Amino acid sequence: MLRTSIVVAIAFSASAAVQAQSSKPDLEKGRQIAQQVCAACHGADGNSGSPANPKLAAQHADYLYKQLANFKVKEGAKQAERANAVMAGFAAMLSEADMRNVSAYYAAQTLKPSAAKNKELVELGQKIYRAGIADKNVPACAGCHSPNGAGLPAQYPRLQGQYAEYTEAQLVAFRQGERKNSAQMTAIAARMSDAEIKAVSDYIAGLR
Known part of the structure; x- marks a missing residue:
């Protein structure tokens, strides 16, 4: 019985490790999404060239993910928590994994900061x-x-x-x-x- 319990525990730990590994964001996939979907407004490296669009480089991945999720209309809701017609269209194209991947990618980029002017x-x-x-x-x-x-x-x-x-x-x-x-x-x-x-x-x- 003890040996069986040990085997089960080891198998469970191995399964958990594999699951944790597979749930890690894929930065390469995130880079591809950034280039194909986001770069025109936010820059391929997250450093937007226009003040109308935010810099995403070095932003916290969880925050970026939340914003993408907020652009989507939740089940049962009449409108998104964050209304933006342009971003709603882009966010609708992304799966949960896509949002995690691109958020992690931008979080890993180096910010080229703006500057105070006045x-x-x-x-x-x-x-x-x-x-x-x-x-x-x-x-x-x-x-x-x-x-x-x-x-x-x-x-x-x-x-x-x-x-x-x-x-x-x-x-x-x-x-x-x-x-x-x-x-x-x-x-x-x-x-x-x-x-x-x-x-x-x-x-x-x-x-x-």
């Missing part, structure tokens, strides 16, 4: 990012996204070096209720003015 906004942007806006109950961005904007894997996205224009557009979308996949960000953005959003977005672009 010196007049630096002081306000830095204050908001590091200390928040106390009288509006806006928390410091650094509390979730880290002091240097690296974020926390699987929880909060990397912000450092992102295009200011893109970050600003997303904060405005949260504020207006157009982007609905983070109740926390919707509440925060709702309490920020255009000037505050622009300042912190520009500051984020210069974070390293």
